[in-house]
Amino acid sequence: MKAKGFLMMLLLAFGSVLAASTWDDFWNYNSAHDAQGILSLVSKLENTGVENLNATETAVLAYAYTEYANWGLPSGDRQKEELYEKALEYADMAIAKDQNSAFAHYVKGATIGRLAQYKGIIQSLFMLDDFDRHLLRAIELDPNNFLAYVAMGMRYRDTPWPFKNYKKAESYLKKAIEIDPRYVNAYYELAVLYEKMKRYDEARRLYEKILSMEPHPLFVAQGMETKETARKWIEEHNK
Numbered sequence: 001m002k003a004k005g006f007l008m009m010l011l012l013a014f015g016s017v018l019a020a021s022t023w024d025d026f027w028n029y030n031s032a033h034d035a036q037g038i039l040s041l042v043s044k045l046e047n048t049g050v051e052n053l054n055a056t057e058t059a060v061l062a063y064a065y066t067e068y069a070n071w072g073l074p075s076g077d078r079q080k081e082e083l084y085e086k087a088l089e090y091a092d093m094a095i096a097k098d099q100n101s102a103f104a105h106y107v108k109g110a111t112i113g114r115l116a117q118y119k120g121i122i123q124s125l126f127m128l129d130d131f132d133r134h135l136l137r138a139i140e141l142d143p144n145n146f147l148a149y150v151a152m153g154m155r156y157r158d159t160p161w162p163f164k165n166y167k168k169a170e171s172y173l174k175k176a177i178e179i180d181p182r183y184v185n186a187y188y189e190l191a192v193l194y195e196k197m198k199r200y201d202e203a204r205r206l207y208e209k210i211l212s213m214e215p216h217p218l219f220v221a222q223g224m225e226t227k228e229t230a231r232k233w234i235e236e237h238n239k
Helices: 003-013 020-032 035-048 055-071 079-097 102-116 121-126 128-141 146-158 166-179 184-196 200-212 220-237
Strands: none
Touching: 020 035, 020 055, 020 220, 035 055, 055 079, 055 102, 079 102, 102 128, 102 146, 121 128, 128 146, 146 166, 146 184, 166 184, 184 200, 184 220, 200 220
16 A cells, blocks of 8 residues: 555544644655654644644644654653653543544543653652553554554553563554554564564564564654664674
């Protein structure tokens, strides 16, 4: 399926009336990790006035902040936390505008997950209920949201006992792959899980598969980075 067609399917799945050009701009900038582009989109939406945006447009604004913080700033930059907090504000506004926006609930849950990395262990665990509630609501509203399944898989893989559950993590990550087998990072997160489970042969097979894959058209830069990570893993474990 061509990337443009997938974008339109995703747009319809999220029930958005957002102008296709703005929607396309976000995914194109995000796919390329185009910092200037994503910031120009943020400026455009904010200058329109958040009160004038519909629920999906507001959620896109929130997600633009989240994704820019993810890849647009260096690791350890404290501004990341500020951008995640801003993204949460916009995600809450989007949900207030439409309680049934799958995209808004996904953005809220995904941003909570990112922000939890900057909180102490106790505070981050208190955020877990909200994370689960919004991601599961996103899946309920849109069962084809493979990104939400990946996020839930990582949640059950990476949280401390008694909140972790490797069996659930595997199930969520495999479901993400079933929904969209082109998404490189679903295989990567599953490989990391298998390493934690000491299922090293299965992890290796996934890393080898990643090397043979083309990046998902909506996640090209991320996919290329993940392929490089897989290459280094295989190289290191062949020594």
